[in-house]
Amino acid sequence: xxxxxxxxxxxxxxxxxxxxxxxxxxxxxxxxxxxxxxxxxxxxxxxxxxxxxxxxxxxxxxxxxxxxxxxxxxxxxxxxxxxxxxxxxxxxxxxxxxxxxxxxxxxxxxxxxxxxxxxxxxxxxxxxxxxxxxxxxxxxxxxxxxxxxxxxxxxxxxxxxxxxxxxxxxxxxxxxxxxxxxxxxxxxxxxxxxxxxxxxxxxxxxxxxxxxxxxxxxxxxxxxxxxxxxxxxxxxxxxxxxxxxxxxxxxxxxxxxxxxxxxxxxxxxxxxxxxxxxxxxxxxxxxxxxxxxxxxxxxxxxxxxxxxxxxxxxxxxxxxxxxxxxxxxxxxxxxxxxxxxxxxxxxxxxxxxxxxxxxxxxxxxxxxxxxxxxxxxxxxxxxxxxxxxxxxxxxxxxxxxxxxxxxxxxxxxxxxxxxxxxxxxxxxxxxxxxxxxxxxxxxxxx
Amino acid sequence: xxxxxxxxxxxxxxxxxxxxxxxxxxxxxxxxxxxxxxxxxxxxxxxxxxxxxxxxxxxxxxxxxxxxxxxxxxxxxxxxxxxxxxxxxxxxxxxxxxxxxxxxxxxxxxxxxxxxxxxxxxxxxxxxxxxxxxxxxxxxxxxxxxxxxxxxxxxxxxxxxxxxxxxxxxxxxxxxxxxxxxxxxxxxxxxxxxxxxxxxxxxxxxxxxxxxxxxxxxxxxxxxxxxxxxxxxxxxxxxxxxxxxxxxxxxxxxxxxxxxxxxxxxxxxxxxxxxxxxxxxxxxxxxxxxx
Numbered sequence: 001x002x003x004x005x006x007x008x009x010x011x012x013x014x015x016x017x018x019x020x021x022x023x024x025x026x027x028x029x030x031x032x033x034x035x036x037x038x039x040x041x042x043x044x045x046x047x048x049x050x051x052x053x054x055x056x057x058x059x060x061x062x063x064x065x066x067x068x069x070x071x072x073x074x075x076x077x078x079x080x081x082x083x084x085x086x087x088x089x090x091x092x093x094x095x096x097x098x099x100x101x102x103x104x105x106x107x108x109x110x111x112x113x114x115x116x117x118x119x120x121x122x123x124x125x126x127x128x129x130x131x132x133x134x135x136x137x138x139x140x141x142x143x144x145x146x147x148x149x150x151x152x153x154x155x156x157x158x159x160x161x162x163x164x165x166x167x168x169x170x171x172x173x174x175x176x177x178x179x180x181x182x183x184x185x186x187x188x189x190x191x192x193x194x195x196x197x198x199x200x201x202x203x204x205x206x207x208x209x210x211x212x213x214x215x216x217x218x219x220x221x222x223x224x225x226x227x228x229x230x231x232x233x234x235x236x237x238x239x240x241x242x243x244x245x246x247x248x249x250x251x252x253x254x255x256x257x258x259x260x261x262x263x264x265x266x267x268x269x270x271x272x273x274x275x276x277x278x279x280x281x282x283x284x285x286x287x288x289x290x291x292x293x294x295x296x297x298x299x300x301x302x303x304x305x306x307x308x309x310x311x312x313x314x315x316x317x318x319x320x321x322x323x324x325x326x327x328x329x330x331x332x333x334x335x336x337x338x339x340x341x342x343x344x345x346x347x348x349x350x351x352x353x354x355x356x357x358x359x360x361x362x363x364x365x366x367x368x369x370x371x372x373x374x375x376x377x378x379x380x381x382x383x384x385x386x387x388x389x390x391x392x393x394x395x396x397x398x399x400x401x402x403x404x405x406x407x408x409x410x411x412x413x414x415x416x417x418x419x420x421x422x423x424x425x426x427x428x429x430x431x432x433x434x435x436x437x438x439x440x441x442x443x444x445x446x
Numbered sequence: 447x448x449x450x451x452x453x454x455x456x457x458x459x460x461x462x463x464x465x466x467x468x469x470x471x472x473x474x475x476x477x478x479x480x481x482x483x484x485x486x487x488x489x490x491x492x493x494x495x496x497x498x499x500x501x502x503x504x505x506x507x508x509x510x511x512x513x514x515x516x517x518x519x520x521x522x523x524x525x526x527x528x529x530x531x532x533x534x535x536x537x538x539x540x541x542x543x544x545x546x547x548x549x550x551x552x553x554x555x556x557x558x559x560x561x562x563x564x565x566x567x568x569x570x571x572x573x574x575x576x577x578x579x580x581x582x583x584x585x586x587x588x589x590x591x592x593x594x595x596x597x598x599x600x601x602x603x604x605x606x607x608x609x610x611x612x613x614x615x616x617x618x619x620x621x622x623x624x625x626x627x628x629x630x631x632x633x634x635x636x637x638x639x640x641x642x643x644x645x646x647x648x649x650x651x652x653x654x655x656x657x658x659x660x661x662x663x664x665x666x667x668x669x670x671x672x673x674x675x676x677x678x679x680x681x682x683x684x685x686x687x688x689x690x691x692x693x694x695x696x697x698x699x700x701x702x703x704x705x706x707x708x709x710x711x712x713x714x715x716x717x718x719x720x721x722x723x724x725x726x727x728x729x730x731x732x733x734x735x736x737x
Contacts, residue, residue, distance in 0.1 A: 036554060039550070039551075039554075040551065040554065043547045043550070043551045046544070046547060047547070047551075047607065047608045047609055047612070048607070049609065052604060052605075052607070052609055055604065055605040055607070056603060056604050056605065057602075057603055057604075057605065058603075060602055060603050061603045064599065064602065064603065252498075252501065255494055255497065255498055256498070258490075258494060259491065259494050259495055259498060262487075262491060263491070263495075266491075294721075297724075298717055298720055298721045298724070299713075299717055300678050300681065300716065300717070300720055301678065301682070302678070302681055302682045302685055302692065302695075302716075303713055303716070303717075306695075306699065307513070307516055307517055308513070310512070310515075310516040311504070311509045311510070311512040311513045311515065311516060312502060312503075312504045312505075312506065312509035312512075313502060313503030313504030313509070314502075314503045315498070315501055315502030315503045315504070316497075316498040316501050316502060317495070317498040317499050317501070317502035317505075317506060318502060318504075320495070320498050321506075386590065386592050387592075389592040389594060389595070390592055390593070390594045390682055390686065393594055393686050394682075394685065394686060397501075397502075400594070403594075403595060403598075404594075404598065404686070407598040407599065407602065410602060416595075416599070419595075420591065420595055423590070423591070423592060423595065424587060424590045424591055427589075427590040427592075428586060428587075428590050431586070431590070
């Protein structure tokens with residue numbers, strides 16, 4: 001049986017008004033996304049999103065991405081002296097000692113051979129160089145009195161650029177350039193170069209099993225200390241990655257967050273007692289303290305950080321004080337709210353035994369609010385570990401300083417990747433540590 | 447009664463003959479642990495501050511008298527040039543609007559992504575339950591990366607401007623809100639969803655009609671709280687990177703003496719904007735939660 005009419009108890013006018021109300025609501029629900037969309041379009045215009053495409057430097061992005069996971073080794077011959085030097089990332093502290101050749105570089109009677117892999121072979125010979133490109137042919141460069149001449153299969157592809165004074169070739173295997181002053185080859189290899197041991201360390205030239213063997217039963221590499229301490233020392237003082245300094249900086253950042261958060265909690269607790277309605281009989285003092293908390297929170301961490309950096313100079317103490325000051329405002333507010341929401345019966349019970357104010361606070365109030373307060377403090381500790389990176393960048397301390405320096409040089413992107421990984425791991429570790437502590441302290445031994 | 451089957455709980459048994467002595471012993475032990483913990487905590491704080499002080503450029507006690515030197519210098523100069531302030535307010539208004547826009551847009555984008563992530567990463571709601579742990583780790587990671595890292599890298603690629611800051615804050619917002627959103631969604635009542643399933647609703651309809659109406663007040667309230675945080679973050683990113691009123695502040699600060707009236711104008715604008723937004727969002731949240 002089918003019914004075509006509505007429930008007869010609903011009058012037609014009511015049905016109509018309900019339908020109309022639904023339609024209005026639907027319109028309203030449609031309007032909100034439209035407003036949001038209009039706002040996003042407006043801000044896209046305000047941020048000059050169309051112009052962004054032209055300003056974006058995709059070549060920078062390519063450099064950055066390749067630096068994140070690979071390194072390049074420069075094989076350079078000074079054409080005037082004939083000296084060949086091999087340097088990782090072209091840096092002085094990454095230069096191999098004279099006479100040492102990696103297995104892909106060899107000195108032969110024809111000259112210096114650089115094997116880029118996949119059949120790409122470059123030979124520096126007296127007065128010129130040859131690059132054998134598989135599937136294309138030989139590129140031969142000879143030096144003349146006033147420049148360089150190029151001999152290569154014609155027509156020249158676009159990955160070879162040649163002028164009278166300079167030839168450069170870019171292939172998948174690497175980059176090669178030749179001028180009268182020098183011949184240079186860049187070989188790209190995956191991984192972070194010299195991450196464990198610097199070029200000056202003897203362990204750089206050993207494989208992991210060899211290092212393990214020398215640690216366990218090998219001869220002393222350095223006479224004055226055991227091999228295991230030499231391995232650790234060389235790792236810690238690695239000149240390229242500076243693990244020791246980075247670890248200190250990371251520790252400073254965590255220290256800032258720790259001191260700032262717990263310092264703020266210690267300062268805010270007595271202030272919160274004075275600002276809670278049920279603890280403080282003087283309304284005017286309460287009101288004044290509330291406004292102080294509001295002011296500290298309103299002025300914002302950025303401004304406090306700047307002001308404090310002027311007084312105390314760069315360093316972790318300044319960062320800790322900045323976090324301490326900012327969080328005192330937040331803690332003061334939330335602590336005093338928690339104190340106002342306590343159960344008065346326990347305080348009354350303590351009072352009935354003749355306890356004074358301090359005793360009432362200690363035995364009547366604190367046990368009730370401690371889990372709430374502690375949980376808030378631990379939440380702040382987590383977010384402050386992250387925030388301390390930014391504060392470090394402003395005041396000049398900790399990992400934030402190293403990070404901004406590495407980014408601003410626009411060169412050592414592998415360092416940036418390293419610091420990022422460290423920061424993310426530290427923040428996640430703090431996250432799970434404070435979560436564990438919270439569960440432990442609040443739910444008992446759960 | 448049933449627990450008897452599993453035997454007594456591990457640990458020392460209460461002494462049935464002398465409960466008072468047992469209680470006192472327990473209390474004393476707890477006090478001892480508490481004292482040890484407190485001493486350890488104080489020692490850590492003290493040595494931490496000592497270490498921080500040693501590694502700081504300026505000492506705490508030598509710097510303390512200087513705390514008010516800079517603000518008073520700034521305020522004194524600004525007071526002399528107080529006639530400029532209204533004009534400066536007006537000239538910095540566009541930067542302030544840019545900072546607020548960065549915060550609002552990144553909250554909107556991050557919030558929208560967080561809704562998707564939250565629905566996909568809540569067991570019981572997700573259409574692909576196997577994906578939930580992966581999405582949760584992604585959210586953890588995007589929460590852990592500080593905004594400044596992403597912003598500075600993007601500035602290198604995209605050039606200075608507000609867009610890097612928007613992307614950086616939006617990524618962080620996605621992680622932070624995604625976690626809160628999914629916690630709220632997990633605690634919602636599943637009956638409407640079951641009802642919708644029984645009439646053949648698809649996933650979008652189940653979420654839009656079954657879950658969204660339940661969690662909307664909570665989600666909006668979290669979103670507003672994020673907006674407050676993001677306004678501050680956007681000002682800070684401007685100071686460290688580029689874009690908005692934070693950048694103007696950095697320029698004025700670098701100039702130093704002679705432009706402190708500008709510094710004060712920016713401080714005041716920022717203070718007022720943050721205060722107004724906090725107040726508005728406080729009121730809106732109170733209304734949302736109370737219905």
